[in-house]
Amino acid sequence: MSSEVSADQSSTSATIRSVGPQLIFASLLGSTLGIVIAQFLDDLGDGLLAEILGGDAVLFNNRVEFSGASDLAWAGGFLLCLIVGLIALFSYPSQRGQNLPRLTLLWMILHVLRQAFSQALLLPFSEDGQLARAYDTFDAAPGLDAVIAAAGGVGLALIALGSASAFLAFAPHRSKIANSRRRLVFALWIVVVPVVASVFLAIAFFSPDAGSGVIPSLPLAAVMFALTMAAAPGTTTVRGPEDERSYEWPLGLLGTVLALLVFEVVLLRNGVSIDPTQWG
Numbered sequence: 001m002s003s004e005v006s007a008d009q010s011s012t013s014a015t016i017r018s019v020g021p022q023l024i025f026a027s028l029l030g031s032t033l034g035i036v037i038a039q040f041l042d043d044l045g046d047g048l049l050a051e052i053l054g055g056d057a058v059l060f061n062n063r064v065e066f067s068g069a070s071d072l073a074w075a076g077g078f079l080l081c082l083i084v085g086l087i088a089l090f091s092y093p094s095q096r097g098q099n100l101p102r103l104t105l106l107w108m109i110l111h112v113l114r115q116a117f118s119q120a121l122l123l124p125f126s127e128d129g130q131l132a133r134a135y136d137t138f139d140a141a142p143g144l145d146a147v148i149a150a151a152g153g154v155g156l157a158l159i160a161l162g163s164a165s166a167f168l169a170f171a172p173h174r175s176k177i178a179n180s181r182r183r184l185v186f187a188l189w190i191v192v193v194p195v196v197a198s199v200f201l202a203i204a205f206f207s208p209d210a211g212s213g214v215i216p217s218l219p220l221a222a223v224m225f226a227l228t229m230a231a232a233p234g235t236t237t238v239r240g241p242e243d244e245r246s247y248e249w250p251l252g253l254l255g256t257v258l259a260l261l262v263f264e265v266v267l268l269r270n271g272v273s274i275d276p277t278q279w280g
Helices: 002-019 021-052 071-094 100-121 130-135 144-168 180-201 225-234 251-268
Strands: 056-059 064-067
Touching: 002 021, 002 180, 021 056, 021 064, 021 071, 021 100, 021 180, 021 251, 071 100, 071 130, 100 130, 100 144, 130 144, 144 180, 144 225, 180 225
Parallel strands: none
Antiparallel strands: 056 064
């Protein structure tokens, strides 16, 4: 039994060294940053629309609270995430090189679009959901919510499946993704393991939950990436570099994540008015 465990640990260590611990760690930090930014944009969008509609909004680290505006304001987060995510998605091909900043941008795009599309997908199934509350302010035609949900589901599937080739492009060498099994293993370590770990790291940014529901919903952030892993073995358009590519430890990204943690926990935990005239 001990020899089998030792062999498994040796195999795991060899796989991590093959993929690159620096790349795995950078992917973990990038996913964490993406989750936090997506939630921040969601809350900020709701608050901004509430202010536009004549209300007063206060932004917290895990929610936004507003008064004096209709429930239509709850659509602001969906719209802001969708707009920012699509703009970043179309700008992604212009980013040159398979470096760590580009990997971080990829994670942010995926999580921001996930934040928008998942709200659309859950529209008919969650009467208390933010987008559902905004939707109820309209005299919409019957069945429109199902159409929006279907569009959200298609959007989630497309970005999850399409991201497989984007992640495989970060392989240190073409030998790491030379066949279906290696592409599957690479996707496991560069996508699935980091996103699952980032779900737990993100808890620190949103604590205490204060009834916001963000922390209980965090596991859903990792679900769509099962499709990414499933698509990786059949993704043959990415070959990888001929010369071995090396990645440094993402110390700058680590500093950014820690600075964002301080911002969320120290500044936003007690709430900040979105209206700058209320500061001070």
